[in-house]
Amino acid sequence: MGEKWRQRLPQIRRQVRRERLLLLLLTLVGLIALVSGVAWVPVVLAWALLVIVVLLRKPDDATAPVPVVVEEDVLNYDPLPPIAATLGAYDTPGFVLANDASVLFQNRAAEVAFGSLPFGSHLTARIRSPGILDMVRDAITSDEPDQLEHSERLPSERVFIARIAPIPVVEPEGMSISADRRKLYLLSFRDISELRRLDRMRSDFVANASHELRTPLASLRGFIETLQGPAKGDPAAQERFLSIMLEQATRMSRLVDDLMSLSRLELKSHIAPDQRIDLKPVLSHVRDALLPLSDDLGVEIRMHLPQEPVEVLGDRDELVQVFENLIENACKYGQDGKVVDVHLKGGGDEPAEVIVTDRGPGIPSEHVPRLTERFYRVSVADSRSKKGTGLGLAIVKHILTRHRARLIVRSQVGEGSEFTVRF
Template sequence: MSRLRAGWSFLAAAALVAVAAYFAGAQPPFSLVLWFLAVLAVLVREPAPPRMQEEPTERMEAVEATLSQVESVLGALDLPVVVIDGDATVLAQNKAAEKAFGPLLSGLHISTRWRSPGILDMIRETIETGEPNQIEHSERLPSERVYIVRSAQVEKLAGALPQLFLLSFRDISELRRLDRMRSDFVANASHELRTPLASLRGFIETLQGPARGDPKAQERFLAIMLDQATRMSRLVDDLLSLSRLELKAHIAPDQTVDLIPVLGHVRDSLAPLAADLGVDIRLHLPEGKVEVLGDRDELVQVFENLMENGCKYGQEGKVVDVYLRHGDGAPVEVSVVDHGPGIPAEHVPRLTERFYRVSVADSRSKKGTGLGLAIVKHILTRHRARLIVRSEMGKGTDFTVRF
């Protein structure tokens, strides 16, 4: 009876066909046989498995609910993570992954986004063996980034869910950049020290040999040796300054400093150098006080570097103008402007790199270490300030400190 109840719609249709056949002229026995065959078909047919149609729907709902929970957990991570299944099909991604790599469409193979053979082979091996793997991978667009990419199998979740795998990306670009900077720094420092050391050694050997009895040669060589030793001393002092600044770069100063007496002090201390170079340092200062949060000694070092560079490299212009601007809600700015030959545009972005020189020969002739503007940058970073450089060939250069 249960089968007859389950097949009532079919039986009703068969009855309608039998009646229609009767009115169409078929003999009554034929109509009864047709009805009997329909009932028999319902009785002998295989019963449908219970909930055959409902089961896939419930399974999909369970999968979607679990993935939603996984996405909620992964969304709290700042590490880019992509969820894939055993066919390497993308199921989900967290916000960090979307920010780093853009939105990934669910249901597509992972190779639609990453075509690197290394990544695809790593994922294939993890899916086959269940063992985690990792490789180093570089992304060149939109900017060069380096990642440690790791694939791992997720422990089997409760319910009838597919096996899940996580693909995570740990950004090590900054570590690689610091490694390169450290290597470059050691190489450059070694090179800078090697030259004066080789010079000193050569002059000492000369004084011990051919110039042993030549007072005039001794006096000339000793003067050069003193100059080289002084150069090494400046270089070591600048290296130590950079090291100290790096140690406290994250600590912002909390003292109040009036910039007007600071600029006056720097101008007075550089007056002998400016006079020797035939340069006049002119201050353009407002009335009253102009105070900022800062470390006085470090700010003195900043403006000494900028004014000294203006005097040395802008010597042709004969004047270095220093402007202090503030008020009307605008940030406090100090501009050191020389009227020298200027700096080619391609060199401006790299001026604050350690040991970077526009002209090596010109820098050494002016007794520069190549670290002055790097020190300025580090000090201003600690003061939460910016260094803005504007230069025009043949008209001079403007170094502006904006607090």
């Protein structure tokens, strides 16, 4: 019985604070009655009865704190549900752990990333990394946050920043928290796989660009030194070397131009163009611009265009660059077939397609998936002999990504290649 009244004391104190003015008024009235000569026994009984009524009275204001607290809630307040509700809204994998590293909650992102764990299971049932388990154990022991970088190899390579930190648990007034809920910890995983991939791409890009520029620069330096030395008085050698130097300088200029194009495209890759462009005049313009090259190579460019316009949302200059790259490549690398066919299809309710087909030697299947990578070449010697920079198809891919279009490559060795741009 004494324990029951001890538990109700916080409620009684709150009610006294809330009704202190009324209680003071009742006490004052009782004192006045006593001073006036009224018998003290009925005055005290009446005063006590009124005080009890006041203390048990429910507040009129709906916004006032509810004075009645269920005894079970007072003893067993659980801080886990609000923490779980908040963590459940996050798209970052997260676990709520008890002080023995058992899993009290995991959000949907954690289930997708690591699989589902039954309530109360130990963390080792799903995560076997010694580094993470050591970090969790040390954090629980020291009650300090910690983090490390964690890699997953299967089913695919992923990199996470794993972090554990204690969750501040505040005991509400008049309530107590069980011992197993006083210490909770949040183990979260931030996926940085894409950042790592971009870092590798950036490093590879810088290395490849440096290599591509180093070769013509070394060639220029060698010829300049030769012209200043042994060939200083040889007009024939000077003319030959200057011609080669001009070719190397032109190659570097093309490479720098392509690098600048890629940089510009990356800056606005998230902005889709909104102009309506008719592809028929675009393709006709590209054919006219490439006629001198095709004549030199002995290749005929055949256009297969419909009668009606075929419009897409796009940027005219960028689309010209796309089709110049594709048709120029078809002329250079498929010149043995002597013919390049360009088909324009679609329009109206059908998706627009531009198909560039050559009858050259074709591309081995293992190279096809990597054709749009920067500086990737099926044959380095063949590409450089045709004055390629290794960036043409990478530029095509970036432009088409901005246009929400796809590049589809089909090729068989000995049967030529087909490049399809589908909007």
